[in-house]
Amino acid sequence: MFASIRSRLIVIALLVIGSIYFLFPRTVSLRERGANGVMRDTTVTRVPLKRGLDLQGGMHLALELDQSKQVSADPKRDLDLALTVLRKRIDEFGVEEPLVQKAGDDRIVVELAGITEPARAKAIVQRSAFLEFRITNKTNALEKSLPAMDRVLRGLGVKAEAAPGAGKPSAVEQLLGGDSAKKTAAAKPADSAKAAPDSAAADTTPVPGGVLSGLIQEAGAVAGTATPGEYAVPETAFPRVDSLINIPAVTRQLPRGVVLRWSAAPTSIGVQQYRLLYALDDRPIVTGSNLEDAGAQLDQLTNGPIVTFQLDRAGGRKFGDETGRHVGDYMAILLDGRVQGRPPVIQSRISRNGQITLGNKSLQEAQDLALTLKAGALPIPLKIVEERQVGASLGSDSIRKGVTAGVVGTAMVILIMLVFYRLSGVLAVAALALYILFTLGGLSMIEATLTLPGLAGIVLSVGIAVDANVLIFERIREELVHGKTVRLAVDEGFKHAMNAIIDSNVSTVLTALFLFQFGTGPVKGFAVTLIMGIVASMITAVFVTRTFFMIWLQRRPAMTTLSI
Amino acid sequence: MLRLFANAQYDFIAFRTRAYAVTALFIIPGLVWLMVYGLNYSIEFTGGTLVQVQSKAPADVGALRAGLDRQGLHGAEIQSFGGANEFVVRARVAKPGTDANDTQATGDAVNQALTSVLGAGTFTIERTEAVGPKVGGELRSKAFLAIFLSFFAVLAYLAYRFEWRFGLAAVLATVHDIVATIAFIGMLRLEVSLTVVAAVLSMVGYSLNDTIIIFDRVRENLKKHKKDSFEQILNRSINETLPRSVLTHGTSLASLLALSIFGGEVIRPFALVMFFGVFTGTFSSIYIASPVLMAIEKRWPGQFARGHLATGPAAAPATGGGRKTAPVA
Numbered sequence: 001m002f003a004s005i006r007s008r009l010i011v012i013a014l015l016v017i018g019s020i021y022f023l024f025p026r027t028v029s030l031r032e033r034g035a036n037g038v039m040r041d042t043t044v045t046r047v048p049l050k051r052g053l054d055l056q057g058g059m060h061l062a063l064e065l066d067q068s069k070q071v072s073a074d075p076k077r078d079l080d081l082a083l084t085v086l087r088k089r090i091d092e093f094g095v096e097e098p099l100v101q102k103a104g105d106d107r108i109v110v111e112l113a114g115i116t117e118p119a120r121a122k123a124i125v126q127r128s129a130f131l132e133f134r135i136t137n138k139t140n141a142l143e144k145s146l147p148a149m150d151r152v153l154r155g156l157g158v159k160a161e162a163a164p165g166a167g168k169p170s171a172v173e174q175l176l177g178g179d180s181a182k183k184t185a186a187a188k189p190a191d192s193a194k195a196a197p198d199s200a201a202a203d204t205t206p207v208p209g210g211v212l213s214g215l216i217q218e219a220g221a222v223a224g225t226a227t228p229g230e231y232a233v234p235e236t237a238f239p240r241v242d243s244l245i246n247i248p249a250v251t252r253q254l255p256r257g258v259v260l261r262w263s264a265a266p267t268s269i270g271v272q273q274y275r276l277l278y279a280l281d282d283r284p285i286v287t288g289s290n291l292e293d294a295g296a297q298l299d300q301l302t303n304g305p306i307v308t309f310q311l312d313r314a315g316g317r318k319f320g321d322e323t324g325r326h327v328g329d330y331m332a333i334l335l336d337g338r339v340q341g342r343p344p345v346i347q348s349r350i351s352r353n354g355q356i357t358l359g360n361k362s363l364q365e366a367q368d369l370a371l372t373l374k375a376g377a378l379p380i381p382l383k384i385v386e387e388r389q390v391g392a393s394l395g396s397d398s399i400r401k402g403v404t405a406g407v408v409g410t411a412m413v414i415l416i417m418l419v420f421y422r423l424s425g426v427l428a429v430a431a432l433a434l435y436i437l438f439t440l441g442g443l444s445m446i447e448a449t450l451t452l453p454g455l456a457g458i459v460l461s462v463g464i465a466v467d468a469n470v471l472i473f474e475r476i477r478e479e480l481v482h483g484k485t486v487r488l489a490v491d492e493g494f495k496h497a498m499n500a501i502i503d504s505n506v507s508t509v510l511t512a513l514f515l516f517q518f519g520t521g522p523v524k525g526f527a528v529t530l531i532m533g534i535v536a537s538m539i540t541a542v543f544v545t546r547t548f549f550m551i552w553l554q555r556r557p558a559m560t561t562l563s564i
Numbered sequence: 565m566l567r568l569f570a571n572a573q574y575d576f577i578a579f580r581t582r583a584y585a586v587t588a589l590f591i592i593p594g595l596v597w598l599m600v601y602g603l604n605y606s607i608e609f610t611g612g613t614l615v616q617v618q619s620k621a622p623a624d625v626g627a628l629r630a631g632l633d634r635q636g637l638h639g640a641e642i643q644s645f646g647g648a649n650e651f652v653v654r655a656r657v658a659k660p661g662t663d664a665n666d667t668q669a670t671g672d673a674v675n676q677a678l679t680s681v682l683g684a685g686t687f688t689i690e691r692t693e694a695v696g697p698k699v700g701g702e703l704r705s706k707a708f709l710a711i712f713l714s715f716f717a718v719l720a721y722l723a724y725r726f727e728w729r730f731g732l733a734a735v736l737a738t739v740h741d742i743v744a745t746i747a748f749i750g751m752l753r754l755e756v757s758l759t760v761v762a763a764v765l766s767m768v769g770y771s772l773n774d775t776i777i778i779f780d781r782v783r784e785n786l787k788k789h790k791k792d793s794f795e796q797i798l799n800r801s802i803n804e805t806l807p808r809s810v811l812t813h814g815t816s817l818a819s820l821l822a823l824s825i826f827g828g829e830v831i832r833p834f835a836l837v838m839f840f841g842v843f844t845g846t847f848s849s850i851y852i853a854s855p856v857l858m859a860i861e862k863r864w865p866g867q868f869a870r871g872h873l874a875t876g877p878a879a880a881p882a883t884g885g886g887r888k889t890a891p892v893a
Contacts, residue, residue: 031767054830062699111740120691214882385696387671394616394690401828413815420811453759456831457766460838464770467812471777474808477567501724502781507776508769510717515765518710523762530766 008547016434017540019441023047034153043474049444052451052525055399057120057392058113062123064106066383075106078379083108088375089124093404107385118389119370128336128381129372131288131309131320134261136229136315136330139278141258143218148253150210153244157219158211158416177283219276223269227330227343235266235273250456264338278339285322290315292352294373296366299357305366307356309373316352320373325348336381402455409459410436421473423563427548428469431540435465438536451525461533467504468541471562472495486562490549493532495543501541505534569806575860576794576802576850583851587744593835594747606757608706612656613670617678622648631681643741646829650690653678662713665818670694670845702812707761711742714765718772726779729860734775741771744844745837754833763834767841767881770816774809781805782857798854809846816842 027045052062063070063086065079072078082103089112090098099111115121215237220226233241244250247261254260263276292312299306311319313374323331323346330343333356341357358366414432417425439458443450476493484492516527553559567631597813607614615742617623625642630651640655655670671694678687695703722731745764749756780803789797817839 135605166701316664385701386766387692387694389692391688391690393688398828399685401826405822405826405831408826409819412818412822416811416815416818451761452830453834456827456834459823459827460766460816460819462815464773464812466815467773467808470808470811470815474805476812477570478804479809481570489718496784503722503780504773504776507718507721507772510721511765511769511772514710514714514717515762518706526759526762526766530769535767 003119003549004428005547008543008550012434012544012547015438017155018445019437022441022444023049023437037455042368047444049396049440050447050449051399052449052454052522053113053388053395054390054522055389055395055450055455056113056453058111059115059390060388061112061122061125061384062103062386063110063125063382064382064385072380075380078109079106081379082382085378086125089372092371092375093124095121106359108382111129114203114392116392119137120364122384122387124368124372126382126384127369127372128378129319129375130334130336130377131291131373132284132334133286134259134280134282134284134332134334135322135326136227136332136360138228138329139255140228141255141511142216142229142260142277142279144232145253145255146213146216147210149212149245149250150563152209152249152253153247156247156249158244159460160437166272170557212241212244213231216277219274222272222274223267224262228346229278229330230343231277231279232267232269232274233277235275236260238275241277254425261334261337261339262330263342264335264340267342276339276342278332278343279340280334283469284334285310285326285331286315286319288373289377290318291373291537294370296363296370298363299355302357305358305361305363307358307366308369309356309370310353311352313352319354320349320351366370391435398452399455402452402459406455406462408460410462413463417469422563424473425485427545427552428466430470430474430548431545432462432466434544435533435536436462436541438539439529439533442536443534446532448528448529448532449527451522453522454525454529457529458533461530461537465533465537465540468497468501468537469545471500472541472545476562476564480562480564486559487553489562490553492545498542501538505538509534567807568810569803572803572806573576573799574803574806575799577798577855580851580855582591583847586866587740587847587851591744591747593755594751595743598747598750600752601750603746604753605704605756606755606760607654607656607695607700608692608758609637609700609707609756610656611695611700612654613695614655614691614693615653615671615673615674615678615689616645616650616691617687618650618690619682620649621636621682621686623651623687625651627676627681628653632674633676634680636675637670637677640674655826658774673834693774703758707758711761711768714768715739722776722779724810726783727866729857729866730779730783733853733857733860734772734779736856737775737848738768740772740848740852741767741841743795744848747842748844749837752836754836758834759830759834760763760837767838771845771848774845775853777803777856778849779857782854794858798858802850802854809849813846815818820850 002159013172025045025047027043028048050381065075067075071455079102086108087100090100093112095112095115097113099109101109103109110125112121170341216225216231216233219230219232222232222270242262251260258279259282261278261280263278266273266275267307268274292309292310292315296305296307297302326346326347328346330345332339332343334340335356352561397398410432414429415434417428419425421428436458441459448454472493475497476489479489479492480486512527512530515530516524627649628642629640632638632642632655637655640653643654645648645652654672655674671692675689678689695830715738718738719728719735720732722728722734745767746752749760754760778801781804782797784799785792785801785804789800792799792800815838820835820839820842824832824839827835
């Protein structure tokens with residue numbers, strides 16, 4: 001096969017043309033979200049070699065179902081559902097070539113290249129965005145249950161005296177809000193002093209030292225304006241009350257059909273920070289699954305951001321019926337189980353359109369919320385199990401360093417080859433140039449992602465790639481020493497070196513395959529460049545260098561000494 | 565022509581016991597060191613948070629550490645990374661079973677500590693990594709599995725291409741390389757990251773490559789020089805491949821040198837491990853793989869070696885005059 005020089009040259013030419021074709025800068029169109037939040041198409045011209053997140057900057061997230069609060073009945077289905085939802089959200093987020101895929105049975109991997117606001121991206125990916133509307137309870141269910149709840153707690157050995165330690169923040173919160181611990185300490189005396197007389201006054205059947213009755217008060221008593229089913233808890237006591245009311249034995253004391261939900265953010269009443277607690281119907285009148293469209297805008301009255309939404313036909317009908325029946329009642333809007341803003345009174349039948357007031361959030365956040373609402377809710381919240389994030393400047397810095405190392409390394413290798421093998425060395429260097437071209441072209445062809453370790457792999461492989469040529473050249477030298485003619489020595493040299501080249505390369509490919517199998521992004525990239533490098537080095541050493549020698553020998557048929 | 569070690573006739577095999585001593589002197593203290601201090605796993609394997617920061621002015625490490633302590637991050641490592649203005653903060657998750665949400669809180673805490681110590685806007689976070697311990701544990705077992713399985717694949721391939729004796733000798737030499745490399749990593753206190761595991765696996769490939777080149781020559785010489793003893797065959801093969809070894813290792817080392825000088829902090833551990841791998845790979849091909857092959861062939865003679873063992877190693881070094889100091893690499 002390819003016996004004649006002409007056919008060999010044609011093959012080499014095709015390989016070169018192919019590599020150049022795959023490396024030729026081309027114009028691609030991108031869909032991005034502009035500064036004004038509108039999607040737009042832009043075009044850029046660049047070399048079509050995909051750069052990994054570590055080279056171009058970006059974010060890699062691995063997510064799992066977070067079953068700590070809510071257990072999934074069918075994790076496999078929920079994960080698939082989450083995958084679809086995430087795809088929609090990321091699509092709307094507007095990142096160039098995002099990757100959202102399943103990894104293994106229980107994990108989703110999200111890769112966002114070139115993003116500049118990682119915190120936003122994380123929020124969008126993690127937010128469940130479960131929207132629901134519930135009517136607030138107007139039967140004073142919580143007040144009536146409080147004494148019973150306190151009795152249960154007393155039975156469990158929880159005492160009100162522990163209240164000063166009340167708002168003991170969890171470790172995470174201590175990390176997050178450095179000064180919140182201090183605030184707790186300062187607020188404590190005032191709290192307990194204030195809470196004690198209140199509880200005595202409000203309770204119908206007071207339990208002496210009742211823990212919850214000491215901390216939960218009717219919001220009307222504190223704020224002045226009363227919404228049925230609304231209660232206030234000092235912000236400092238919020239974590240403690242939250243953990244107490246979630247004890248199953250305590251929750252059971254509530255009448256059937258009533259659930260408790262917190263407000264999303266603390267409210268300032270006077271000088272005090274309060275967290276509002278709501279008693280709500282356990283059955284939502286409508287949920288986000290009926291949502292058709294959502295958008296963000298600024299409220300004309302308050303100039304605060306709001307999210308407007310539109311329900312689908314079925315949802316609209318249900319919403320209309322329910323709100324019609326509940327005129328004069330208050331409706332809480334819940335997002336991910338937290339009440340957003342204070343529940344508005346239902347003044348008349350509402351059909352398909354509504355809005356969520358977000359308080360002191362930015363328009364950006366409102367836009368992100370609208371985006372997640374539109375893409376749908378996650379069946380189960382997701383937790384981030386792995387996160388990697390590289391800034392764009394570090395990425396380009398890495399490329400520059402990798403290229404410098406590559407250029408210097410290649411120059412040294414070329415020098416060594418020329419010093420040792422003289423004219424034959426020139427052939428080897430030409431083959432090395434083709435080797436680099438083929439490797440990069442091949443990587444571009446299979447759409448491999450070039451990572452930082454991959455870049456190192458290429459630099460290293462330049463040093464190793466000449467091994468095949470060295471093997472052949474040394475073999476030719478040996479044959480020449482044994483007194484063979486130039487032509488015969490070249491033939492024999494190639495023939496005998498072959499076994500060693502194949503065996504050693506196959507074993508390297510084998511280890512690279514295992515590397516590919518186990519590695520994550522960057523390491524996979526390394527394995528791919530290693531394999532591609534070995535393939536290209538075999539082609540250049542065995543085929544290209546051979547052809548060069550054939551041409552050389554044909555032009556100088558009478559050559560008796562070889563410059564090797 | 566310029567030839568290094570052309571027609572070299574060193575008696576490598578005769579030096580094997582001394583070579584064993586050399587490698588034992590390196591490996592044993594290295595492993596003892598490891599047992600005392602343990603491997604320095606990166607957060608990819610232990611779980612935890614890494615934040616790489618570039619600040620406008622050189623950062624005061626003491627003040628930073630105090631700031632991190634104030635955030636409750638005791639024992640976080642602060643390391644300069646390439647320059648005075650660039651450093652890395654590593655915080656490991658202490659409790660197993662916690663997930664990355666905690667590591668995220670850690671990341672936020674690092675951010676707050678930096679803001680309070682350096683001042684907002686005077687630093688940029690260039691890289692963050694947060695890995696939950698579960699993921700870390702998975703990665704670790706996957707890495708070991710990959711190294712282990714690649715042994716079997718190579719053993720099978722060599723058994724197919726040569727015969728099992730060669731394969732076993734090559735794999736044993738590789739085991740030596742890995743142990744020596746781990747000792748090296750331990751002594752330099754290099755951080756064992758995914759990239760370093762990748763370097764170890766590439767080193768395995770490189771070392772095998774080298775062993776195979778010699779074995780290929782052994783196979784050839786066994787057929788060609790029927791009268792030589794096995795020891796002579798080994799010596800002849802090693803000597804004949806010596807010029808190739810010197811050149812290839814030279815070009816590889818040149819590339820690695822360029823990588824470790826210019827490639828940046830992330831790549832440097834990779835380059836260092838590979839750099840060491842080139843030496844240990846060469847050493848083990850000559851002093852582990854070849855003598856082990858000889859031992860195996862003596863105990864269970866294969867068809868290639870049968871005639872050669874009959875003459876026995878007592879047939880004296882035919883090459884003569886080779887008892888000079890053998891170059892190790």
